[in-house]
Amino acid sequence: MITQHGLKLGINLISSYFGDIVAKVCECLLRKGTLSLGQIVRLTELSRENVKNSLLVLIQHNCVQAFTIQQEGGFQEETKIITQYMVLFDIIIHHMRFPKFLAIVSEDLGKECEEIFEGLLQHGRLSVNQILERHKQTSNQSEGNSQEAVQENFSRLVNARYVERCPAHQPFLAPLTEEETAAKKQGAKSAKTRRQMAEASETLEQRALAEAAPMESIRFLVESFAETKVDEQNSEEDPHSVTVGEKRKQGDLDLDIEDGTRKKKKEVLWRANFEEFVRHLRHKACIANVRTRFDDGAGIVLNAMLEATRSTETKVKMECSVPLSMNTIFEEVMKSEAGRSMTLERVRAALVQLGCHLPAIGIDETYSIDLKNIIELAQNEEVESIVLKRYGREAYRIFRLLSKAGHLLETDKISDTTFVDKKDASKILYKLWKDDYLHMEKIATYGGKQSQFLLWKVNKKSLWEHVLDEMYHAGLNLRLRTAYEQEQEKEILQIPREKLVGELAKRYKRLRKVRIVLESSLMKLDDAIMLFHDF
Template identity: 65%
Template sequence: MLTPPSQHGIKLAVNLISAYFGDIVAKVCECLLRKGTLPLAQIIHFTELSKQNAVNSLLVLIQHNCVQAFATQSEGRFGGAPRISTQYMALFHNIIHHMRFPKFIAIVNEELGKECEEIFVWLLQDGRLSVNDIVERQKEPSRNSTASDALHECFRKLVNAQYVERCPAHEPFLAPPTEEETAAKKRAAKFTKTVEDTIEARALAEASPMDSVRFLLETDTWTDDPEQKSNDNSSNLASAGEKRKLDALESETKLWATNQKKEVLWRVNFEEFVRRLRHKSCIENVRARLDSGAATVLGAVLEATRRTETKVKVESSVPLSIDDIMQEVIKSEEGRTMNSDRVRASLAQLGCDMPSITGIDETYSIDLKKILELAQIREVESIVLKRYGKEASRIFKLLLQADRVVETEMISKDTFVDKKDAAKILHRMWKDDYLHLQVMEKDKGKQKYLLWAVKKPVLWQHILDDMYHAALNLRLRSAFEQEKDKEIAQLPREKREGELGKRFDRWMKIRLVLESSLMKLDDAILLFNDF
C-alpha cells in the first residue's frame, strides 16, 4: 500500500489534484509525492511557496483525505528537551481514487437510491463533514427540503453499508520505541525475513479509528436545535476555512477528526468501494473464463462473506458450508435454476475440488488470489497480442507457463516461429522491458546462449506505469477537447442545428469515447494496483 508511486503515477496524481484544487495545491502535493514525508519547513523550502500558501494547501489536501499528518519526537539539540515535530505524508491511493468517483456514485445509487447518493456526493465534494453539516447543506434555499428524519435515515444507510466511516485521528503521535521493543525487533529480525514497518505505515495504523467505533453512529450527535448551533456556523467547514487557516499558522497546523464543536467528522470509506470493485472484477473474469453458473456461485459466496472480510486484499474467501452457499445462491434469479450438484460442480470449476469437513458440514473456500492472477495474465497477454502480434503472443505465453529461463532455439521450436523472427521479437520485447535477458557463456566465452524469462513482479509494475501514462494522456486530451470546444459545449439546445449541431455531436462523441476509455483503463489499473 505504501510502495513509492511510479513516475507516471505521480504525474497522474498531480494532474488530478491540479484539476480539482489548482496549481498551488498541486505543487505541494507533488513535493510530498516526490520527496516523501516532510515537515512544513522543508515543504516551504522545496516548493518556494510562502508559509501561508503552503499551510493552506496542506489544509485542503488534508480536508480531502489526500494527506495525513502525524507527530514524531526527536532528540533535542545540545542535550535539550526532546522536540515534537509534525510530519506530512501524501496518500497516493486516495488521490488516484478521485478518478473513480463516478464508479463509487454508481454503486451507491444502485444499492441505496438517489437520496443516499446526494449525501454521498456532498462527502466526495467536501471531503469531510459532520451530520449537522449535512443537515445545514440540505436546508440551503437552492435544494429541495427533506425531513430531518429522512436525511438521518439515508446517512444511517451509508454508515451501515460501510460506505462512510469516521475520519482518522487528526495528528497521531508516534512515540519512539522503547529499548525493550528495539531489542525485540533485532532478535526477531534474526529469525524472520519480515520487513519492518515504515513510519508512514505506523502513522496510518495509529490514526485509524478502532473497528468498534469506525462505523459507530451516535444519534445524540445530531441536532436540529438552533440553540446548540454556533451563530458563526463554526460547524460548516467551508465558512470556517479562514479561521482554521489562521489557527494553523500559529502551530503549523490544526488537523482534526472533529470540528470546532467537537462533532464527529465523516468521510467516504474508499476501502469498501475497492472491495466491491474487486469482487465485481472477480465475478466478471470468472464469467468470461468459465461460465455464468460459476460466476453466480462466486457472487453468492462473496456477498455472504462480505461483512466478515477484514481486509481489501484477502487471498481466499471465508469458508462457507454448502447449505449457506445454497441459501445465498437461490436469492438471485440465475441461482434459482441451480441445484446442489450444479453448485458443487461450479465450486469445482472455481478450484474447490476437495471440500474441508468441519464437524458434519462440508465447507468451501475460493482462492480469490488465483482468480485475480489469472485475470492479470489475461490482461497482459492481450496487451502483448495487440502490441507485438500473434507470434509474440505465443512466445510470451510459453515463457509465462515455463516460469524459468528458456533458450532462443527452444523458444523457436516450441512456438513454431522461425529462429531469426523469434530472435527479433524477443529483442524487441526485451528493449521494451517486457522480458528479462540472461547471457550464458560456454567454452571460455566461445559460445553464448541467450536465455529469456518473464519476471512477473517487475513486468507488472512496468505495465502499471504504462497504464498511468495512458490515463494521464487521456485526461490531457479530454481537457484539450473541452477547452477547444467550450463554446460549442455551452450552446443552448435550440441553437444546436446545422453546422453547430454537427460540431456539438462530434464533441459529445469524443467526450464519451475518452471518458469510457478512461474508465476501462482504470479497471485495469485497479486490477494491477488495488486488488
C-alpha cells in the same frame, strides 16, 4: 512504491480539481515523501499561508494525513514536537473513480443515499449536521420529514460501510523504543543507509496511518442520539481534530494541544470508506473474470459467497474468500434471482470449476475460493492482450509460453514449442526484451560450435510494475487529450445550445462523442489500473 507516471497522473488530478498551488504542494510531498510545514515552504518556495491552505484542502479531501512526532532537541534545546504531513497517493487516484463509487451507492441503496454520498465526495469530510444542512439547501422538501429521512439514509450508508468515521486528525507517534533506535542507528552506519532510512520512514508512515484509524468498534458507529458519549470518545482518540470548512481554516495547523482541547464541542466527521469500494470493485472483477472463463453458474456462486462474507473480510487483498459450508453457500445462492434455478448439483459443479476439491462424502466441509489466483489470471490476461496488440500473434504465443513456464527457456526451445520460425522468434524475443517485457540471460559455453545461448523469461514482478506505469501514463494521456479537445472547442462550449446549427452543431456533436470515448476508455483503463494496484 509510486511509479513515475502514477505520480504525474496524481498531480494532474489534484491540479484539475484543486488548482495549481495545491498541486504544487502535493507534488512536493509525492516526490520528497513525508515533510513538515517548514520543509514544504522551503521546497516549494510558496508563501507559508499558501502552503497552509493547500494542506488544509488536501487534508479535507483525505489526500494528506498529518501526524506528530517527538524530536529530541540538540544542545541547550528542548525536545520538540513537530507535525509531519504525509500524502496518500491511493486516495488521490481514487478521485478519478468517484463516478464509479457513486454508481455503486446508487445501485445498492438508491437515489437519496447517492445524494448524501455525493456531498461527502464533494466536500471530502462532513459531520452529520453539515450533511443535514447541505440537504436543506439542495432540496425544497419540508424540513422535519426530510431530516429524519436523511438521517435514516445516512445510517444506511454507514451500515453498508460505504461511509466511515474520519481518521484522527493528528495522531501522536511516541518515540521509538531503545531497541528500535539502536537498530536504526546501526543501519545508518552501514552502506545501505539510505534504503534503511527509507524503510524506517515507511514504517513511520504506516504507524501513523494505523494510529490515525478509528477503532474498529466505532468506525461504523452512528451515535447521533448519545452525542455526549461520542464526544468523549472522540476527544480521547482525536484531541486536536479541527472542524470543517471555515472554522477549520482558522484553527492553527501546527500542533496546539491547549487550543485543540478547548475548542467548542466537536462533531464526528465522516468520509467515504474507500476500502469498501475497492473491495466491492475487486469482487466485481473476480466475478466478471470467472463468468467469462467458465459460465454464469460459477459467477453466481462466487457472487453469492462474496456477498455473504463481505463484512467479515479483514482486508481488501484477501487471498482466499472466507470459508463457507455447503449449506450456507447453497442458501446464499438461492437468495439471488438468477441463483434460484440452480440445483445443488449445479452449485457443486460450479465450486469444482472455481478450483475447490469436493470430497466424495462431504460432512461439515467448508469451501473457500482462491481469489488471489483469479486476480493473477486477470492480470495475465491484461498483459497478454497488450502483447498481442502491440507485438502480434506469434509474440502472444511466445509470451504466454514464457509466462506459464515461469522459468528460463532457450531460444530454440521457444521457437519449437510455439511454431515460430527460429529467426522470427529471435527477432520477437529481442523486441520484447528491448521494451522490458522479457528478461534475458546469456550463457556462454566453451568448446563445441555454438558458444552462446540466450535464455528468456517473464519477470512478473518487475513487468507488472512496468505495465502499471504504462497504464498510469495512458490514463494521464487520456486526461490530457480530453482537456486538449475541450480547449480546442472552447468557443463552441460558450455558445448557447440553441444557437448551435450546421457546422457548429456538427462540431459540438463530435466533441461530445470524443469526450464519451475518452472518458469511458479512462474508466475502463482505471479498472485495469485497480487490478494491478489495488486488488
